[in-house]
Amino acid sequence: MKKNKVTIKIEVGKVVIALSGDASKLKDWPHLWYQPFISQKKADIFLDIYCQSPGFSYNHKLVFDAGSHWKLYSDRANYYMEMFSPTPPHYKVNVGVFNSDFTRGKIYLLKGNKSDTAQKYWSVVNCSRPFLTILLNNYLSPRNSLMAHGLAVNDQGKGLIFVGASGA
Numbered sequence: 001m002k003k004n005k006v007t008i009k010i011e012v013g014k015v016v017i018a019l020s021g022d023a024s025k026l027k028d029w030p031h032l033w034y035q036p037f038i039s040q041k042k043a044d045i046f047l048d049i050y051c052q053s054p055g056f057s058y059n060h061k062l063v064f065d066a067g068s069h070w071k072l073y074s075d076r077a078n079y080y081m082e083m084f085s086p087t088p089p090h091y092k093v094n095v096g097v098f099n100s101d102f103t104r105g106k107i108y109l110l111k112g113n114k115s116d117t118a119q120k121y122w123s124v125v126n127c128s129r130p131f132l133t134i135l136l137n138n139y140l141s142p143r144n145s146l147m148a149h150g151l152a153v154n155d156q157g158k159g160l161i162f163v164g165a166s167g168a
Contacts, residue, residue, distance in 0.1 A: 003022045003023075003024070004022065004023040004024055005020055005021070005022065005023060006020065006021065006022075006023035006026055007019065007020040008020075008029065008038075008124060009038070009039045009040065009041070009043055010034055010037040010038060010039060010124065011037055011038075011039035011041060012037060012132070012136060013136075013147075015044050015045065015136060015139065015140070016039050016041045016042065016043045016044050016045070017043065017044070017045045017047065017132065017135075018043035018045065018046045018047065019047050019049055019124060019127055020046070020047070020048050020049065021048065021049035021050070021051075021122050022051065022122075025051050025120065025121045025122055026121070026122060026123065027121045027122070027123050028123040028124070028125060029123065029124060031123065031124055031125055033125070034124055034125075044103065044139075045102065045103050045104070045105075045135065045139060046103065046104050046105075047104075047105050047106070047107055047127070047135075048105070048106045048107070049106075049107050049109065049122045049127055050106060050107065050108045050109065050118075051109050051118050051119045051120060051121065051122055052108060052118040053108060053110065053118050054095045054097070054106075054108040058073060058075070058080050060073040060074055060075040060080060061073060061074055061075070063079070068084050068088075068090040069083075069084060069086070069130070070082060070083045070084065070130060070134065072134070076100070077099075077100060078097055078098060078099060078100065079096075079097070079098045079099075079100070079102070079138070080095070080096070080097055080098075081094075081095070081096040081097075081098070081131070081134065082094070082095055083095075083096075083130065083131065085112040091110075091112040091113055092110055092112070093109075093110050093111075093112040094107060094108065094109055094110060094126075094127075094131060095107070095108045095110065096108070096131060096135075098135070098138075101139070101142070102135055102138045102139040103139070105135070107127055107131060109122055109126060109127070133147070148163050149163065149164065149165065150162055150163035150164065
């Protein structure tokens with residue numbers, strides 16, 4: 001039986017990200033947080049979302065290790081990202097596989113337990129943090145752009161920008 005595929009496009013800055021997955025497994029949409037970011041524009045980044053274990057193993061060069069949060073690996077052709085549960089024992093909760101310029105990828109959603117079993121449902125929320133943040137940083141960097149954590153305020157036509165660490 002062919003799955004009913006749905007594609008959701010969100011725009012962050014001037015980058016449009018298309019998330020595609022099984023419509024019958026999509027939950028929490030449209031989510032209030034993402035309403036202002038819904039886009040109909042042509043996508044720059046295409047991500048396929050799977051509620052299944054990746055079904056492959058990888059033993060590639062470690063590029064970045066954020067400890068119990070996430071890890072990034074590479075084999076030159078692709079990047080592999082592992083996300084971990086924020087609470088101990090920090091089981092793997094997501095695995096992403098991306099092409100070398102981070103314009104296409106697959107995200108596998110896991111339950112976050114010892115057996116790497118898959119999530120039953122997917123949502124934009126559980127695909128976005130921290131996957132999209134890390135993905136956007138890697139996508140923007142070779143394009144002479146960057147993403148910063150901050151807040152901007154328009155005060156009588158003058159812009160005020162406050163930057164800082166997340167949670168500050």
